[in-house]
Amino acid sequence: MIEVRGLTIRYGGTLAVDDLTFTVKPGSVTGFLGPNGAGKSSTMRAVLGLETPDAGEALVNGRPYTDLRRPLRTMGALLDAAAVHGGRTARAHLGWLARSNGIGAGRVAQVLEQAGLAGVADRRIGGFSLGMKQRLGIAAALLGDPAVLMFDEPLNGLDPEGIRWLRGLLRSLADEGRTVLLSSHLMNEMALTADHVVVIGRGRLIADAAMHALAAHFRGDVLVRTPRPDQLAGVLRAHGAAVVREDDGGLSVRDLDAAEIGELALAAGIALAELSPRGASLEEAFLRLTGDSTEHRSGGR
Structure with missing residues:
Protein backbone atom coordinates (compact mmCIF):
# COMPACT_ATOMS: atom_id res chain seq x y z
CA MET A 1 0.00 0.00 0.00
CA ALA A 210 -15.15 4.94 -4.80
CA MET A 211 -15.63 6.35 -8.30
CA HIS A 212 -19.32 5.40 -8.52
CA ALA A 213 -20.03 6.89 -5.09
CA LEU A 214 -18.41 10.21 -5.96
CA ALA A 215 -20.54 10.81 -9.07
CA ALA A 216 -23.68 9.53 -7.33
CA HIS A 217 -23.16 12.03 -4.52
CA PHE A 218 -23.85 14.85 -6.95
CA ARG A 219 -27.26 15.07 -8.52
CA GLY A 220 -27.17 15.33 -12.29
CA ASP A 221 -29.91 16.66 -14.54
CA VAL A 222 -32.89 15.34 -16.46
CA LEU A 223 -32.96 15.48 -20.26
CA VAL A 224 -36.44 16.36 -21.51
CA ARG A 225 -37.67 16.48 -25.10
CA THR A 226 -41.08 17.86 -26.02
CA PRO A 227 -42.76 19.47 -29.04
CA ARG A 228 -43.46 22.51 -26.80
CA PRO A 229 -40.10 23.22 -25.09
CA ASP A 230 -40.65 26.91 -24.39
CA GLN A 231 -44.01 26.32 -22.70
CA LEU A 232 -42.66 23.43 -20.62
CA ALA A 233 -39.58 25.43 -19.63
CA GLY A 234 -41.87 28.16 -18.27
CA VAL A 235 -43.90 25.67 -16.25
CA LEU A 236 -40.80 24.05 -14.78
CA ARG A 237 -39.11 27.35 -13.91
CA ALA A 238 -42.30 28.44 -12.13
CA HIS A 239 -41.83 25.42 -9.86
CA GLY A 240 -38.19 26.22 -9.03
CA ALA A 241 -36.33 24.28 -11.73
CA ALA A 242 -33.19 25.48 -13.49
CA VAL A 243 -33.79 24.87 -17.22
CA VAL A 244 -31.24 25.20 -20.02
CA ARG A 245 -32.05 24.77 -23.70
CA GLU A 246 -29.50 22.45 -25.32
CA ASP A 247 -28.18 22.84 -28.86
CA ASP A 248 -30.30 19.96 -30.18
CA GLY A 249 -33.52 21.40 -28.75
CA GLY A 250 -33.68 19.27 -25.61
CA LEU A 251 -34.06 20.75 -22.14
CA SER A 252 -31.55 20.16 -19.35
CA VAL A 253 -33.52 20.38 -16.11
CA ARG A 254 -32.09 20.55 -12.58
CA ASP A 255 -33.71 20.80 -9.14
CA LEU A 256 -36.69 18.61 -10.12
CA ASP A 257 -36.55 14.85 -10.59
CA ALA A 258 -38.03 12.97 -13.53
CA ALA A 259 -41.25 12.05 -11.72
CA GLU A 260 -41.90 15.66 -10.74
CA ILE A 261 -41.26 16.87 -14.29
CA GLY A 262 -43.61 14.24 -15.70
CA GLU A 263 -46.39 15.22 -13.31
CA LEU A 264 -46.05 18.92 -14.12
CA ALA A 265 -46.04 18.23 -17.86
CA LEU A 266 -49.16 16.07 -17.52
CA ALA A 267 -50.98 18.72 -15.50
CA ALA A 268 -50.12 21.33 -18.16
CA GLY A 269 -51.21 19.04 -21.01
CA ILE A 270 -47.73 18.99 -22.55
CA ALA A 271 -46.64 15.79 -24.30
CA LEU A 272 -43.16 14.44 -23.65
CA ALA A 273 -40.97 12.63 -26.17
CA GLU A 274 -38.14 11.85 -23.73
CA LEU A 275 -37.58 12.02 -19.98
CA SER A 276 -34.09 10.73 -19.07
CA PRO A 277 -32.30 11.26 -15.73
CA ARG A 278 -28.57 11.85 -16.18
CA GLY A 279 -26.05 11.39 -13.40
CA ALA A 280 -23.26 13.86 -12.78
CA SER A 281 -20.08 13.10 -14.69
CA LEU A 282 -16.70 12.82 -12.95
CA GLU A 283 -15.78 16.19 -14.45
CA GLU A 284 -18.89 17.83 -12.98
CA ALA A 285 -18.30 16.22 -9.61
CA PHE A 286 -14.65 17.31 -9.66
CA LEU A 287 -15.51 20.92 -10.54
CA ARG A 288 -18.13 21.13 -7.81
CA LEU A 289 -15.79 19.63 -5.22
CA THR A 290 -12.81 21.83 -6.08
CA GLY A 291 -14.62 25.06 -6.96
CA ASP A 292 -13.36 26.79 -3.81
CA SER A 293 -9.83 25.41 -4.20
CA THR A 294 -9.01 26.55 -7.74
CA GLU A 295 -6.26 29.15 -7.79
CA HIS A 296 -6.65 30.21 -11.43
CA ARG A 297 -10.20 30.55 -12.73
CA SER A 298 -11.06 31.50 -16.31
CA GLY A 299 -13.40 34.44 -16.72
CA GLY A 300 -16.84 33.91 -18.27
CA ARG A 301 -18.32 35.89 -21.11
Whole structure:
Protein backbone atom coordinates (compact mmCIF):
# COMPACT_ATOMS: atom_id res chain seq x y z
CA MET A 1 0.00 0.00 0.00
CA ILE A 2 0.82 3.68 -0.15
CA GLU A 3 0.02 5.43 3.11
CA VAL A 4 0.06 9.20 3.55
CA ARG A 5 -0.35 10.21 7.19
CA GLY A 6 -0.71 13.81 8.33
CA LEU A 7 1.60 14.95 5.55
CA THR A 8 2.49 18.65 5.67
CA ILE A 9 4.90 20.36 3.25
CA ARG A 10 5.83 24.04 3.17
CA TYR A 11 7.87 25.97 0.63
CA GLY A 12 8.88 29.11 2.48
CA GLY A 13 5.64 30.80 3.44
CA THR A 14 3.53 28.63 1.12
CA LEU A 15 1.67 25.66 2.57
CA ALA A 16 1.67 23.14 -0.30
CA VAL A 17 0.32 20.08 1.54
CA ASP A 18 -1.77 20.51 4.67
CA ASP A 19 -2.13 17.59 7.13
CA LEU A 20 -3.02 15.20 4.30
CA THR A 21 -4.03 11.61 5.08
CA PHE A 22 -5.15 8.85 2.70
CA THR A 23 -4.35 5.24 1.81
CA VAL A 24 -3.98 3.69 -1.65
CA LYS A 25 -4.97 0.03 -1.46
CA PRO A 26 -4.10 -2.91 -3.71
CA GLY A 27 -6.38 -4.33 -6.37
CA SER A 28 -7.66 -1.05 -7.76
CA VAL A 29 -6.62 2.01 -9.75
CA THR A 30 -6.81 5.09 -7.53
CA GLY A 31 -7.13 8.42 -9.28
CA PHE A 32 -5.34 11.33 -7.60
CA LEU A 33 -7.18 14.52 -8.55
CA GLY A 34 -6.92 18.21 -7.80
CA PRO A 35 -6.59 21.60 -9.49
CA ASN A 36 -3.20 22.98 -10.49
CA GLY A 37 -1.30 23.84 -7.33
CA ALA A 38 -3.35 21.47 -5.18
CA GLY A 39 -0.26 19.65 -3.91
CA LYS A 40 -0.49 16.41 -5.93
CA SER A 41 3.08 16.45 -7.26
CA SER A 42 4.51 17.48 -3.89
CA THR A 43 2.69 14.56 -2.28
CA MET A 44 3.96 12.09 -4.87
CA ARG A 45 7.50 13.41 -4.49
CA ALA A 46 7.20 12.91 -0.73
CA VAL A 47 6.17 9.28 -1.29
CA LEU A 48 9.46 8.79 -3.18
CA GLY A 49 11.51 10.59 -0.55
CA LEU A 50 12.22 13.52 -2.86
CA GLU A 51 10.57 15.97 -0.46
CA THR A 52 11.21 16.17 3.27
CA PRO A 53 7.88 16.88 4.96
CA ASP A 54 7.54 19.42 7.72
CA ALA A 55 5.20 16.97 9.47
CA GLY A 56 3.71 13.54 8.88
CA GLU A 57 4.98 10.76 6.68
CA ALA A 58 4.48 8.87 3.43
CA LEU A 59 5.06 5.11 3.46
CA VAL A 60 5.30 2.32 0.90
CA ASN A 61 4.32 -1.06 2.34
CA GLY A 62 4.75 0.40 5.81
CA ARG A 63 8.25 1.80 5.22
CA PRO A 64 9.76 5.03 3.88
CA TYR A 65 10.75 4.59 0.25
CA THR A 66 14.32 5.61 1.10
CA ASP A 67 14.61 2.61 3.44
CA LEU A 68 13.95 0.12 0.63
CA ARG A 69 17.15 -1.71 -0.34
CA ARG A 70 16.09 -2.34 -3.95
CA PRO A 71 13.20 0.08 -4.34
CA LEU A 72 12.34 -0.69 -7.98
CA ARG A 73 11.37 -4.20 -6.91
CA THR A 74 8.81 -2.78 -4.46
CA MET A 75 7.55 0.37 -6.17
CA GLY A 76 7.77 1.77 -9.69
CA ALA A 77 7.05 5.42 -10.40
CA LEU A 78 6.93 7.96 -13.21
CA LEU A 79 6.89 11.62 -12.19
CA ASP A 80 8.59 13.39 -15.10
CA ALA A 81 9.02 11.69 -18.46
CA ALA A 82 11.50 14.35 -19.60
CA ALA A 83 13.90 13.69 -16.71
CA VAL A 84 16.16 11.38 -18.74
CA HIS A 85 19.62 11.73 -20.28
CA GLY A 86 19.02 12.50 -23.95
CA GLY A 87 22.37 11.07 -25.00
CA ARG A 88 21.57 7.56 -23.80
CA THR A 89 19.62 4.97 -25.74
CA ALA A 90 16.40 3.59 -24.32
CA ARG A 91 18.10 0.23 -23.71
CA ALA A 92 21.06 1.85 -21.93
CA HIS A 93 18.77 3.97 -19.76
CA LEU A 94 16.81 0.95 -18.57
CA GLY A 95 20.00 -1.07 -18.34
CA TRP A 96 21.65 1.07 -15.70
CA LEU A 97 18.41 1.25 -13.73
CA ALA A 98 18.18 -2.53 -13.83
CA ARG A 99 21.78 -3.03 -12.70
CA SER A 100 21.30 -0.60 -9.80
CA ASN A 101 18.51 -2.85 -8.44
CA GLY A 102 19.90 -6.27 -9.29
CA ILE A 103 17.54 -6.80 -12.23
CA GLY A 104 18.69 -8.89 -15.20
CA ALA A 105 19.06 -7.68 -18.79
CA GLY A 106 16.28 -10.00 -19.89
CA ARG A 107 13.77 -7.91 -17.97
CA VAL A 108 14.92 -4.79 -19.86
CA ALA A 109 14.00 -6.47 -23.14
CA GLN A 110 10.62 -7.51 -21.72
CA VAL A 111 9.54 -4.03 -20.63
CA LEU A 112 10.80 -2.45 -23.87
CA GLU A 113 8.54 -4.87 -25.73
CA GLN A 114 5.66 -4.28 -23.32
CA ALA A 115 5.91 -0.50 -23.78
CA GLY A 116 6.09 -0.74 -27.58
CA LEU A 117 9.69 0.49 -27.71
CA ALA A 118 11.52 -2.64 -28.86
CA GLY A 119 11.94 -1.20 -32.34
CA VAL A 120 13.59 1.99 -31.06
CA ALA A 121 15.51 0.49 -28.13
CA ASP A 122 18.89 1.55 -29.55
CA ARG A 123 17.89 5.08 -30.53
CA ARG A 124 19.02 8.02 -28.41
CA ILE A 125 16.31 9.36 -26.12
CA GLY A 126 17.00 12.94 -27.20
CA GLY A 127 15.20 12.19 -30.46
CA PHE A 128 12.12 10.74 -28.78
CA SER A 129 8.73 12.45 -28.82
CA LEU A 130 7.02 13.17 -25.49
CA GLY A 131 4.79 10.15 -26.03
CA MET A 132 7.81 7.88 -26.52
CA LYS A 133 9.43 9.31 -23.39
CA GLN A 134 6.23 8.57 -21.48
CA ARG A 135 6.36 4.98 -22.69
CA LEU A 136 10.00 4.78 -21.61
CA GLY A 137 9.13 6.15 -18.17
CA ILE A 138 6.34 3.59 -17.84
CA ALA A 139 8.76 0.84 -18.86
CA ALA A 140 11.17 2.01 -16.14
CA ALA A 141 8.35 1.91 -13.57
CA LEU A 142 7.57 -1.69 -14.57
CA LEU A 143 11.22 -2.77 -14.57
CA GLY A 144 11.31 -4.37 -11.13
CA ASP A 145 7.88 -6.03 -11.53
CA PRO A 146 6.73 -4.08 -8.45
CA ALA A 147 3.53 -4.52 -6.49
CA VAL A 148 3.09 -0.75 -6.10
CA LEU A 149 3.03 1.75 -8.99
CA MET A 150 2.60 5.53 -9.11
CA PHE A 151 2.22 7.70 -12.21
CA ASP A 152 1.99 11.51 -12.44
CA GLU A 153 0.23 12.64 -15.65
CA PRO A 154 1.40 9.64 -17.74
CA LEU A 155 -1.18 10.33 -20.48
CA ASN A 156 0.45 13.60 -21.56
CA GLY A 157 1.83 13.27 -25.07
CA LEU A 158 0.31 9.85 -25.77
CA ASP A 159 -1.68 9.40 -28.96
CA PRO A 160 -5.11 7.67 -28.86
CA GLU A 161 -3.53 4.24 -29.31
CA GLY A 162 -1.09 4.96 -26.49
CA ILE A 163 -3.87 6.14 -24.18
CA ARG A 164 -5.85 3.00 -24.87
CA TRP A 165 -2.76 0.85 -24.26
CA LEU A 166 -2.03 2.56 -20.94
CA ARG A 167 -5.65 2.29 -19.83
CA GLY A 168 -5.57 -1.46 -20.44
CA LEU A 169 -2.18 -1.79 -18.74
CA LEU A 170 -3.30 -0.01 -15.58
CA ARG A 171 -6.47 -2.07 -15.37
CA SER A 172 -4.52 -5.31 -15.82
CA LEU A 173 -2.02 -4.32 -13.11
CA ALA A 174 -4.84 -3.61 -10.66
CA ASP A 175 -6.57 -6.86 -11.61
CA GLU A 176 -3.36 -8.68 -10.66
CA GLY A 177 -3.73 -7.25 -7.15
CA ARG A 178 -1.20 -4.44 -7.48
CA THR A 179 -1.55 -0.97 -6.00
CA VAL A 180 -1.85 1.76 -8.66
CA LEU A 181 -1.95 5.53 -8.02
CA LEU A 182 -2.61 7.70 -11.07
CA SER A 183 -2.68 11.48 -11.38
CA SER A 184 -4.27 13.01 -14.49
CA HIS A 185 -6.21 16.09 -15.61
CA LEU A 186 -8.03 14.05 -18.28
CA MET A 187 -11.32 13.43 -16.50
CA ASN A 188 -12.87 11.29 -19.22
CA GLU A 189 -9.92 8.91 -19.11
CA MET A 190 -9.89 8.89 -15.33
CA ALA A 191 -13.58 7.97 -15.31
CA LEU A 192 -12.82 5.02 -17.60
CA THR A 193 -9.77 3.83 -15.67
CA ALA A 194 -10.04 4.55 -11.94
CA ASP A 195 -12.02 2.55 -9.38
CA HIS A 196 -11.38 4.96 -6.54
CA VAL A 197 -10.53 8.67 -6.32
CA VAL A 198 -8.66 10.87 -3.87
CA VAL A 199 -9.38 14.56 -4.44
CA ILE A 200 -7.33 17.34 -2.85
CA GLY A 201 -7.43 21.12 -3.03
CA ARG A 202 -4.98 23.62 -1.56
CA GLY A 203 -3.14 20.68 -0.05
CA ARG A 204 -6.13 19.37 1.89
CA LEU A 205 -8.21 16.23 1.42
CA ILE A 206 -11.59 16.97 -0.18
CA ALA A 207 -12.83 13.48 -1.05
CA ASP A 208 -11.68 9.87 -0.72
CA ALA A 209 -14.32 7.64 -2.29
CA ALA A 210 -15.15 4.94 -4.80
CA MET A 211 -15.63 6.35 -8.30
CA HIS A 212 -19.32 5.40 -8.52
CA ALA A 213 -20.03 6.89 -5.09
CA LEU A 214 -18.41 10.21 -5.96
CA ALA A 215 -20.54 10.81 -9.07
CA ALA A 216 -23.68 9.53 -7.33
CA HIS A 217 -23.16 12.03 -4.52
CA PHE A 218 -23.85 14.85 -6.95
CA ARG A 219 -27.26 15.07 -8.52
CA GLY A 220 -27.17 15.33 -12.29
CA ASP A 221 -29.91 16.66 -14.54
CA VAL A 222 -32.89 15.34 -16.46
CA LEU A 223 -32.96 15.48 -20.26
CA VAL A 224 -36.44 16.36 -21.51
CA ARG A 225 -37.67 16.48 -25.10
CA THR A 226 -41.08 17.86 -26.02
CA PRO A 227 -42.76 19.47 -29.04
CA ARG A 228 -43.46 22.51 -26.80
CA PRO A 229 -40.10 23.22 -25.09
CA ASP A 230 -40.65 26.91 -24.39
CA GLN A 231 -44.01 26.32 -22.70
CA LEU A 232 -42.66 23.43 -20.62
CA ALA A 233 -39.58 25.43 -19.63
CA GLY A 234 -41.87 28.16 -18.27
CA VAL A 235 -43.90 25.67 -16.25
CA LEU A 236 -40.80 24.05 -14.78
CA ARG A 237 -39.11 27.35 -13.91
CA ALA A 238 -42.30 28.44 -12.13
CA HIS A 239 -41.83 25.42 -9.86
CA GLY A 240 -38.19 26.22 -9.03
CA ALA A 241 -36.33 24.28 -11.73
CA ALA A 242 -33.19 25.48 -13.49
CA VAL A 243 -33.79 24.87 -17.22
CA VAL A 244 -31.24 25.20 -20.02
CA ARG A 245 -32.05 24.77 -23.70
CA GLU A 246 -29.50 22.45 -25.32
CA ASP A 247 -28.18 22.84 -28.86
CA ASP A 248 -30.30 19.96 -30.18
CA GLY A 249 -33.52 21.40 -28.75
CA GLY A 250 -33.68 19.27 -25.61
CA LEU A 251 -34.06 20.75 -22.14
CA SER A 252 -31.55 20.16 -19.35
CA VAL A 253 -33.52 20.38 -16.11
CA ARG A 254 -32.09 20.55 -12.58
CA ASP A 255 -33.71 20.80 -9.14
CA LEU A 256 -36.69 18.61 -10.12
CA ASP A 257 -36.55 14.85 -10.59
CA ALA A 258 -38.03 12.97 -13.53
CA ALA A 259 -41.25 12.05 -11.72
CA GLU A 260 -41.90 15.66 -10.74
CA ILE A 261 -41.26 16.87 -14.29
CA GLY A 262 -43.61 14.24 -15.70
CA GLU A 263 -46.39 15.22 -13.31
CA LEU A 264 -46.05 18.92 -14.12
CA ALA A 265 -46.04 18.23 -17.86
CA LEU A 266 -49.16 16.07 -17.52
CA ALA A 267 -50.98 18.72 -15.50
CA ALA A 268 -50.12 21.33 -18.16
CA GLY A 269 -51.21 19.04 -21.01
CA ILE A 270 -47.73 18.99 -22.55
CA ALA A 271 -46.64 15.79 -24.30
CA LEU A 272 -43.16 14.44 -23.65
CA ALA A 273 -40.97 12.63 -26.17
CA GLU A 274 -38.14 11.85 -23.73
CA LEU A 275 -37.58 12.02 -19.98
CA SER A 276 -34.09 10.73 -19.07
CA PRO A 277 -32.30 11.26 -15.73
CA ARG A 278 -28.57 11.85 -16.18
CA GLY A 279 -26.05 11.39 -13.40
CA ALA A 280 -23.26 13.86 -12.78
CA SER A 281 -20.08 13.10 -14.69
CA LEU A 282 -16.70 12.82 -12.95
CA GLU A 283 -15.78 16.19 -14.45
CA GLU A 284 -18.89 17.83 -12.98
CA ALA A 285 -18.30 16.22 -9.61
CA PHE A 286 -14.65 17.31 -9.66
CA LEU A 287 -15.51 20.92 -10.54
CA ARG A 288 -18.13 21.13 -7.81
CA LEU A 289 -15.79 19.63 -5.22
CA THR A 290 -12.81 21.83 -6.08
CA GLY A 291 -14.62 25.06 -6.96
CA ASP A 292 -13.36 26.79 -3.81
CA SER A 293 -9.83 25.41 -4.20
CA THR A 294 -9.01 26.55 -7.74
CA GLU A 295 -6.26 29.15 -7.79
CA HIS A 296 -6.65 30.21 -11.43
CA ARG A 297 -10.20 30.55 -12.73
CA SER A 298 -11.06 31.50 -16.31
CA GLY A 299 -13.40 34.44 -16.72
CA GLY A 300 -16.84 33.91 -18.27
CA ARG A 301 -18.32 35.89 -21.11
